[in-house]
Amino acid sequence: MEVRILSAKFDVKNSNQLKTALKHGAYENLDKLFAMQPAEVIEEVKKSGLRGRGGAGFPAGVKWGFLPKDTGKPVYLTVNSDESEPATFKDRYILVKDPHMLIEGIIICSYAIGSNDTYIYIRGEYTTQVKVLQEAIDEAYKAGYLGEKVAGHDYRVDVTVHRGAGAYVCGEETALLESIEGKKGQPRSKPPFPAVAGLYGCPTIINNVQSIASLPFIMKEGADAYKAYGTEKSPGTHLFGISGHVEKPGMYELPLGLPLLEVIDKVAGGVWKGRKLKGVIPGGSSTPVLLPEEAATTTLDYESMAEHKTMFGSGGIVVLDETVNIVELVQNLINFYHHESCGQCTPCREGLGWMKKITQKILKGEGSMADVDLLRELCDNIEMKTVCVLSAACTMPVRSYLDKFRHEFEAYVTENEPSVAEATEE
Amino acid sequence: MSDRSQLISTGEPFEFDKKRDAEFERLIKRYPTRESMILPALWLTQEQEGWVSQEAIGYIADRIGTFAAKVYEAATFYTMYNLKPTGKYHICVCRTLSCWLRGKQEIVDYLRDEVGVTPGKKTEDGKFSLEEVECLGHCGTAPVVQINGEFYENMDVEQLKSLLATLE
Numbered sequence: 001m002e003v004r005i006l007s008a009k010f011d012v013k014n015s016n017q018l019k020t021a022l023k024h025g026a027y028e029n030l031d032k033l034f035a036m037q038p039a040e041v042i043e044e045v046k047k048s049g050l051r052g053r054g055g056a057g058f059p060a061g062v063k064w065g066f067l068p069k070d071t072g073k074p075v076y077l078t079v080n081s082d083e084s085e086p087a088t089f090k091d092r093y094i095l096v097k098d099p100h101m102l103i104e105g106i107i108i109c110s111y112a113i114g115s116n117d118t119y120i121y122i123r124g125e126y127t128t129q130v131k132v133l134q135e136a137i138d139e140a141y142k143a144g145y146l147g148e149k150v151a152g153h154d155y156r157v158d159v160t161v162h163r164g165a166g167a168y169v170c171g172e173e174t175a176l177l178e179s180i181e182g183k184k185g186q187p188r189s190k191p192p193f194p195a196v197a198g199l200y201g202c203p204t205i206i207n208n209v210q211s212i213a214s215l216p217f218i219m220k221e222g223a224d225a226y227k228a229y230g231t232e233k234s235p236g237t238h239l240f241g242i243s244g245h246v247e248k249p250g251m252y253e254l255p256l257g258l259p260l261l262e263v264i265d266k267v268a269g270g271v272w273k274g275r276k277l278k279g280v281i282p283g284g285s286s287t288p289v290l291l292p293e294e295a296a297t298t299t300l301d302y303e304s305m306a307e308h309k310t311m312f313g314s315g316g317i318v319v320l321d322e323t324v325n326i327v328e329l330v331q332n333l334i335n336f337y338h339h340e341s342c343g344q345c346t347p348c349r350e351g352l353g354w355m356k357k358i359t360q361k362i363l364k365g366e367g368s369m370a371d372v373d374l375l376r377e378l379c380d381n382i383e384m385k386t387v388c389v390l391s392a393a394c395t396m397p398v399r400s401y402l403d404k405f406r407h408e409f410e411a412y413v414t415e416n417e418p419s420v421a422e423a424t425e426e
Numbered sequence: 427m428s429d430r431s432q433l434i435s436t437g438e439p440f441e442f443d444k445k446r447d448a449e450f451e452r453l454i455k456r457y458p459t460r461e462s463m464i465l466p467a468l469w470l471t472q473e474q475e476g477w478v479s480q481e482a483i484g485y486i487a488d489r490i491g492t493f494a495a496k497v498y499e500a501a502t503f504y505t506m507y508n509l510k511p512t513g514k515y516h517i518c519v520c521r522t523l524s525c526w527l528r529g530k531q532e533i534v535d536y537l538r539d540e541v542g543v544t545p546g547k548k549t550e551d552g553k554f555s556l557e558e559v560e561c562l563g564h565c566g567t568a569p570v571v572q573i574n575g576e577f578y579e580n581m582d583v584e585q586l587k588s589l590l591a592t593l594e
């Protein structure tokens with residue numbers, strides 16, 4: 001089931017070094033790139049159907065097309081390497097195992113959108129990763145693949161790495177821009193969208209690491225070769241991270257469209273310890289959970305996920321075995337999103353805090369049915385009433401646990417709920 | 427959430443050493459505005475001192491030519507900036523989903539019961555400090571611990587025990 005497009009060089013020794021990367025074809029297609037018109041490059045990427053791999057799945061080429069023409073302002077490219085959504089661990093493989101693939105992707109994107117300056121925003125915790133990435137960038141500068149004249153062509157590309165410092169919300173594209181500008185990571189109201197007014201008020205494109213790293217293959221082999229993988233509406237391959245209760249957790253590159261359970265069984269070795277499956281989180285912690293019977297008909301593509309009322313997200317699959325306590329899991333999730341709230345919207349800052357308190361109360365055995373209902377109601381009332389979707393990233397999955405595993409919440413409260421008989425006796 | 431509003435004063439003036447000074451000057455050329463240097467300058471400070479003091483905030487503001495309040499705002503918002511000295515070995519245990527599913531609690535319990543350190547605190551000898559952190563992006567090799575920036579994957583109590591024994 002596994003394929004090697006993005007991960008082609010991952011097992012090669014010293015694959016992060018320029019010398020090795022060159023031997024395996026890095027930067028080979030820059031002459032071809034600069035012989036094309038930028039619009040042709042965008043067309044090719046549109047044709048490939050490449051969708052943003054940061055979570056939302058927006059077609060990359062289409063987003064680039066939103067840039068206003070001739071504003072007289074510089075155009076910035078920012079590469080989102082914040083990778084902080086729980087259960088997501090794919091981009092760091094690219095950073096460490098094939099950083100030159102990312103740099104080549106940056107050159108391709110920069111030329112297509114008319115940008116000369118790229119900022120790579122990398123999460124602060126990626127200490128070893130940022131070192132390898134910076135070394136690769138330094139090597140690329142020395143060899144003339146970055147700088148004033150990219151590979152001898154009359155085009156400048158400068159790349160700067162900007163380190164975050166422990167804030168999940170900075171993965172949100174406008175919080176990321178604020179962070180580069182030196183501010184706290186508070187998302188901006190949209191519109192204006194970053195394509196119109198982004199970094200330093202200039203037109204800006206933000207793409208995920210994996211989206212950008214997919215470009216060299218598309219340039220080299222063409223859109224059709226990319227589309228040969230995956231499904232019609234979800235073309236290509238994806239670096240899936242499988243974690244939780246499986247025998248062989250890890251990162252696997254797969255074409256989109258494969259049956260979810262088959263992947264869990266055949267690629268990740270199945271549910272660990274011979275236990276039964278309780279649920280699957282399909283695309284990072286913010287995606288609604290699937291019951292085993294739902295997972296059985298789900299395939300790993302954007303459309304199937306939507307049909308099953310969940311999301312493809314970041315491709316971070318979490319397997320839950322029969323021993324998982326769903327109420328505790330929900331508490332773990334709410335704690336995360338509450339902790340990471342930037343605090344500017346009341347429904348998010350206070351609402352998630354409230355949800356946290358109610359869940360704690362339920363877990364302590366002090367909750368009532370009304371609390372379970374209130375938790376559910378809060379999900380509906382918080383969502384889409386905030387500046388960014390961090391709050392929804394919490395309420396969407398929590399709602400799914402409440403709806404699909406309500407009995408587990410009820411089990412905590414029935415014991416202390418006065419029965420109808422008792423209540424009428426009084 | 428621990429209180430991140432208090433700065434500690436060392437009573438000593440702060441400045442970048444030669445290496446950080448040069449790095450600051452190199453980096454500032456990469457940005458069109460000087461304020462973009464706030465996060466990088468805080469990193470340089472932390473690299474040099476291990477944490478960020480009140481004096482460092484003032485120094486960074488002066489170097490950049492901005493208000494200390496702006497530097498303070500960033501330093502208190504971003505949780506990786508230490509606003510007080512950490513232990514010699516700063517242990518971060520991931521507390522989020524995949525690590526939780528694969529037994530992070532046993533690690534935290536071990537550190538509390540056997541090493542004598544709880545989240546947000548230091549051991550009495552100042553050797554270890556502990557923090558429970560959010561997903562570290564290594565969920566496929568959970569549970570994960572980061573000590574002074576180094577990742578240790580597929581951890582369990584036994585392995586952590588031998589690892590800590592190697593730390594002087």
Ligand SMILES: Cc1cc2nc3c(=O)[nH]c(=O)nc-3n(C[C@H](O)[C@H](O)[C@H](O)COP(=O)(O)O)c2cc1C
Nearest residue numbers: 052053054080082083084171172173207208211390
């Ligand atoms: C709270 C929040 C966190 C996010 N974190 C990330 C992240 O860590 N990495 C990422 O690539 N996108 C993240 N995103 C999505 C970005 O906002 C943006 O859509 C993406 O980087 C665009 O790139 P793409 O089109 O290539 O996917 C996050 C979004 C939100 C709302």
Ligand code: SF4
Nearest residue numbers: 342344345348386388
């Ligand atoms: S929804 Fe939450 S994280 Fe997003 S802007 Fe509002 S307060 Fe900040």
Ligand code: FES
Nearest residue numbers: 520525562564565
């Ligand atoms: S959940 Fe611990 S590293 Fe991701």
